[in-house]
Amino acid sequence: MxxxxxxxxxxxxxxxxxxxxxxxxxxxxxxxxxxxxxxxxxxxxxxxxxxxxxxxxGQEYRKRKMFSRRGIKSLKAMRRLSAEQLKNIEQNKLISLAGLHHQAPIIRLLLNNSDSLLTTGNKLHLLVDGQQTFDRIIEAIEKARHHIHMEYYIFADDKIGNRIKDILIKKRKEGVEVRLIVDDVGSWGLTRKFFRELQANDIEIYPFMEVRFPRFTSRVNYRNHRKIIVIDGKTGFIGGINIADRYIEGMKGLGHWRDTHLQIGGDAATTLQVIFAADWYFITKQNLYGYRYFPPLSDAPGVPVQISASGPDYSWKSIEQGFFAAITTARKRIHIVTPYLMPPPELKTALKTAALSQVDVRIIIPEKSDASLSRWCTFSYVEELLEAGVRIYFYQKGFIHSKYLLVDDSIASVGTSNFDFRSFETNFEANAFIYQKEFTNELEQHFLSDLQHCREVRYREWRKRPLFDKVRESLAHIISPMF
Known part of the structure; x- marks a missing residue:
C-alpha cells in the first residue's frame, strides 16, 4: 500500500x-x-x-520570429513591387486591365499577407500523373541554359531520383548552375554517397533544417513541404509530386498514386524563384539576385497567377487565409481534393456555411491512406461536414494525393498544401492561385474525372459505422490540431 x-x-x-x-x-x-x-x-x-x-x-515559432527573412535582396524588390501593385489596385487600374473585379479581394489579401505579386504573362500546363510530370520536368531540365533550382520535401534514391540526378550532373558539366534543397526529414533516405556524388560534380545540395541534437526540439516539427523547380527564371513547376518512384509505380497496399502538378511558363516562375531564393538564403546565407535569376516582369497577356508561400517565416497563415477568402466568395461551387482533411475551425465553418447556403461543396479524399493516424483524423471530420450538406467522396482507384481547390469558374489553387492544420500552420508550403475561367474549367474536368473513381459517402450510412471506428476517430480528433 x-x-x-x-x-x-x-x-x-x-x-x-x-x-x-x-x-x-x-x-x-x-x-x-x-x-x-x-x-x-x-x-x-x-x-x-x-x-x-x-x-x-507543439511550440509556435511564427510569433517568435525564429526564421528571419531580413537581408534577402529578392524579397526587398518583391515588397517594393507588391506595394506598387496594391496602389494600382486601389486605383482600379490593374484589376480593370486583367478583368479581375470579382477576384480583387483575394488578390489584395495575398499581396498584403505574403507579398504575392499578380502576374499575367503566364502559360500553364496541368499535369495529372507522375509519368507526365517527370517527362515534362526532364524535358525542361534538358533545355536549361543558366540555372536549375529544385526544392523538394522528398527526393528519393530510387530509379527516377537517380535518373534526374544523372541529368543534373550532365547539365552541370555543360556549365549550368544547379542548386538543390531537400527536406532533412522527408528525404532522410538519401545516403551520404548520393550527396557526395552531386557535390563531387560541383552541384550545390543542402538539407533543409537538419534534425540534429541538441537543436532537435526546435527543428523537427518545421518541415519544408514545398515541391518546386525554377529553370532559368522563366519555367517553373509546383504541386503535389515529389521525386520518387511511388508517383509512377504506386505503392504496395495502396495501388495507383493519383496526383496533380503544374508547369508554369512566364512571370509566375520568376515569383516562384523568390521563394527558392529566400530558402536558399536561410540555409546558406547566399543571396541570389540579378537579371539571370529574376528576369523583368512584363504585362503581357496570359493566365493571371499569384504564387503564395506560407510557413513559420511568414507573419500570416497566407495560404489558409487565401483559401478562406476564396471559399467565402463562392456563389455556385467549391470543389476540393486533398489527401488529408483536417480543416482548422475557420475553414470548417466556412465550408459548412457555404453548404448550408446551397453552394455545391464537394470534397474528394482517399478511402485508403499512406498513414493510418492521418486517415482516422480525416474521418473524424466527415460526419459534421456531411450533416451541413457538404458532399464527400472516397477515392477508390488507389491513393489520391492531389491538392487543389476550385471556386466557381474564377478561382483555382494548385500547390503543395494539404487541407489540414500542419500545412496551414506549421510546414513551409507554396501554392499557385489562378484566376482564369478556361483554367478553372480544365481543372473542373479533372475533378469530374476523379469523381468517376469515387463513391459518395451518405450521412445516414456514415452514422451507422461501427462503434469502434467512432471511438478511434474521436480519439484521433483530439490530437488532429497538433498532428
Missing amino acids: SDWSEFWNWFYLIFLITAIPVALMIILEKRSPFKTAAWILVLILIPIFGMIFYLVF
Missing part, C-alpha cells in the same frame, strides 16, 4: 513540475481555444510524454 502511495506522490510531483508550467506556456501563447484545449488534455493524460511531445512538436 505504501508503495502505491509513494508512486502517486511522485506522479503528482512530476505533474506539478512538468505539466502545469507547460500548460501555462500554452495558455500564454493565445492560440485558438480548440488547439489550446487539445494540448492541455494531452498534458493531463500523459504529463511526462505530453511535455516532451509539446517541446518537439
